[in-house]
Amino acid sequence: MALTKILAVDDEPFNLEIIEEILEELDFELQVATSGPECLEMVEGYMPQVILLDVSMPQMNGYEVCKALKANPNTAHIIVMFVSARGTVEERMEGYSVGAEDYIVKPFGHDELKSKLKNLNQVLIEKQSLEKQVEDATSTAFNAMANSSEMGEIVNYVENIGFINEPEELGKALIDCLKSFDLQSNVEFRQGDEINHFALSGVCSPIVVELFEMLKNKGRLHEFSHRILVNYELISLLILNMPDHDPDKHGRIRDHVCFIVSVTEQQLRAIMTKKMLESQQAKLNAVASTVHSKFHGLISLLNENRQSNEKVFKQLQEELEERIPTMGLDEDQEVFIYKKVDETIQNSIAREESVKQVKAAFAEIEQHLSLLLKS
Structure with a gap:
């Protein structure tokens, strides 16, 4: 099992006791901290794989602690799950904007926390197994950007997807296209009752899946921090690393992304129609x-x-x-x-x-x- 070490951070001892009680029967090594500064002081020595981080704490709240963790190269890889008494869309988006991977709302039950940790364990396993592939993909993306123009990549993508007949292959092609622009992306395909997710890292984190569900009917475009979410009827796309340092490039990429998603949706419709006609x-x-x-x-x-x-x-x-x-x-x-x-x-x-x-x-x-x- 990939997940073995957890750090729980909460200023209320009672909440920490509840977490200890829930995790007692699982094979995890658990340590606790009662404040944000204590968490930052002990985290590099303990090196947990997951941090259960309370949002509302004195001195430093959970968002500030998470920002500090993600800003530190030695701790940026640690998975953060926020624990909060509130779970609005705004708070979840704020949690994701500072780098958290999941969110759980108090009070939570034994089964809910165990299920969340099970999902995070799967995320951790897949991230570890795909680490080398992601490094290779990043290198390939830089080479592609050096050898072809942005519009050239889009034209190639539009020409190639016309030969794709499976939704899964189309989703991977979309991720590869965005990768050529050095964009880290998550995609959701909605085909009736069937929902598929695609990501550069191989798997979408639970908080991304929740954002897709909450925002899929809330308008075409959402921009927050250096991220952008594009919604169409059948497809939602989340870009994690928009180039905020270059406003001109940011505008171009935003337009490119909207066009690419639009074209991809038309091809997805064509694939679904073809499958329906074949069935008939x-x-x-x-x-x-x-x-x-x-x-x-x-x-x-x-x-x-x-x-x-x-x-x-x-x-x-x-x-x-x-x-x-x-x-x-x-x-x-x-x-x-x-x-x-x-x-x-x-x-x-x-x-x-x-x-x-x-x-x-x-x-x-x-x-x-x-x-x-x-x-």
Whole structure:
């Protein structure tokens, strides 16, 4: 298990006792601090992987402590989960803007905290396994920026995504495109009830997922600190490192990002439409196959019935021709019997013409189905 060491910071001893009680049964090494300065003083010596940080504390509040942790290269990698009695969108955005990875609202239960730590443990595992890949990707991004223009990258991206037929491949292509601009990004795709997340680091942190959910219907563009969130109907994109040091570049990148997300959404719609049509085509093929089978079964039954009727009438004619002369009937009686038999045969022939019409109608229906399937 990647997560083994936790530091809990709260000025209320009772809150620390609750955390200790919840984590007692888990295999974590836990230390506590009762203030922000104490946390900063002991953190480098203890080096926890996760810090449970109270927001409201005297001397230094949680936001100030988190800023100090993230500003220190030796502690910037430590995952911070804010613990607060309030959980508004503004407070969560403030928490994320200073670098926190997650947020939990007091009072919380045993299962909620354990679930949060389980998610952070997964984030930590994936971050560790992808560290080298991220370093390589950063190096590749710098080389790409040196060898091609911003618009060239966008044109290449637009040309290439036209050949993509899977949402997951499209999400990775979007992350790679933004990586070529040296942008660290998180993406959410919404396809009906299915939601997928993509990130340069391989996984979106829980607080990013919560921000996507809270802000997806709150307007097209949100800018806070050096981050920008772009919302479309099916896609939300969060950029973590907008170039605030260069206002001109910041404006260009913002416009590029909005255009790239718009184009990506159109391709995602095309992929979803294609999959829907393929599903409908498969269902239509199945229906056509069933209809074809039923038609031919019915025609076979009609043919068998016709052949049976012919056999019966032929046998009847033969028996009448053999028996009538020996029955002692007068001529009128013989003529009457032959007339009735002939009328019956003619009625049968008329029904045979109806059968031919039914077959012709079936053939026409099959032809229409064939044309429909081809189109």
